[in-house]
Amino acid sequence: MTLPIAAAADAADALGTLFIVLLAAKLGDELFRRLRQPAIVGEILAGVVIGPSLLGLVEPSTELDLFAELGVVLLLFWVGVETRLSELTAVGRAAFLVGVLGVVLPLAGGFGLAEALGESFSTAVFLGAALTATSVGITSAVLVELRALRRPGGRTILGAAVIDDILALLILALAVGLVAEDDFDPTGVVLTTLLSLAFVAFFALGGTRVARRWPQLLEAPRFAESPLLPAVLLCLGLAAFAAKIGLAAIVGAFLAGLILAETRERVPVEGEIAPLYAVFTPFFFASIGVSVDLDVLLDWKALALVVAVTAVAIATKFIGAWLGARSLGPRDATLVGVGMVPRGEVGIVVASIGLSEQVIDKELFGVIVAMSVLTTLLVPPLLRALLARERGDIDHPQAVATGR
Structure with a gap:
């Protein structure tokens, strides 16, 4: 069976785009590794080079967005598999405070800046909303690369990111509702928020409890020759479920990883997910660079x-x-403060909604995209420097382990 000529041409263009993006991302990765710099930065800058702002080899597209979304979903799934619920609950109070304060202050700061610039109330709300949510995918990738995911600061970032995402969802829903006051349904906002909280609680607590009681869970399906297939099904299912109720898909993927971390197939799944992680996550980082508009x-x-x-x-x-x-302690507090800074694709999504609602003009949209990319680029080198300084303190392992 052959495709029609037009469909075949579209398929060829899509495959060509994916080839260019992956090749450029890995060349950026290679260069920055040789320069002893974070590979993630190389992948993002590679996206800038091949994107519309410089060479123009690649334009934002549906195919690239899909692969980028798969990349960040697999990234947070991997992070979830590397994390246990008990590790998150150990830093629960700190994670809650980080999530709340890390949303309230940026919201107030963005709103105040827009008001000072003479922008409208609606524009000020959207600018504040664009500054609230953290792109935890960026920080998680750096922590995985530097093997710092399980230290208290790393676990706090992961826990805070879930709270951060729920609060950002609520703020975005309120912002859209305030713009379209005729259609604003406060009951709907409350229900969506409660549903999001119930979703997280049910799968974080109930799902992990089921996995601990039946640790052979991934061995049950007879259609799977390895635990990878049921693991990926769980990941995609919870990611889609999270997206349907308004949460970021990465929250569902992270919860799926948390559940699998309690099964006895955890180690085999880690090994089998690694190749998928290696192939898809570069699309996520490169796509951020492709979205940059240097004309701003x-x-x-x-x-x-x-x-x-x-x-x-x-x-x-x-x-x-x-x-x-x-x-x-000061060391882990600094690590958390820096790790929560990236906005990445989250700020861009909020700005896109503001642009479509006509409360953000193209110039301010470009400014928010630039801010999202800059905060993303700054964090990996800073995290590396912070952790390298601690590794230089190797003669004092107790201080390093506690972050004090």
């Missing part, structure tokens, strides 16, 4: 606005997260 930086007023918005985004998120994590 050519106008000095827009550039000044980029600097101002980025400074507010970094300062408010860092301070809020650092204050929430103080109980972990």
Whole structure:
């Protein structure tokens, strides 16, 4: 069976795009590893180079978005498999404070900046919303690379990210409702929030309990020759479920990983997921670079606005997260503060909704995208520097282990 000519041409274009993106991402990865820099930064900058702003080899597309979404879903699934619920509950209070303060301060900062610039109330709400949610995929990848995922600061970031996402969902729903006041349904917002909380609680508590009681869970299906297939089905199912109720798909993927972390097939799943992780996650990081519009930086007023918005985004998120994590000690509090800074694709999605609702113009949209990318690029080198400094303190293992 052959495809029609038009369909075959579209398929060829899509495959060509995916080939260019993956090749460029891995070349960026290779270069930055040789320079002893975070590979993630190389993959993002590779996206900038091949994207519309420079070479123009790749444009944002549905296919690239799909592969990028699969990449970040598999990334958080991997992180979930590497984490146990008991490790998260051990830092529960700190994670809650980090999640709340890390949303409230950026929201207030973004809103205040927009008001100071004379923007409308609706625009101020959307700018504040764009600064709230953390792109935990960026930080998680760095922590995996540097093998720091299981330290208190790393676990706090993961727990705070779930709270962060629920609060950001609520703020975004309120922002959209305030713009379209005729259609605003506060009951719907409350129900969505309660459903999100119930979803997280049910699968984090109930799912892990089931997995602990029946640790052979992944061996039961006879259609699977290895635990990988049922594991991926669970991952995609919970990711889709989370997206349906308004949460980020990565929350569902992370919860699926948490559940599988309690089964006796955890180690085989880690080994079998690794190749999928290696193939798909570069699309996620490169797609962030592809979305960059460097033309925004050519106008000095827009550039000044980029600097101002980025400074507010970094300062408010860092301070809020650092204050929430103080109980972990100064080292881990600093790690959490830096790790919560990236906005990545989350800020871009909020800005896109604001643009479609006509409360954010194209210039401010470009500014928010630039802020999202800049906060993403700054964090990996900072995290590496923080952890390298601690590894230089290897003669004092107790201090390193506790982060104090």
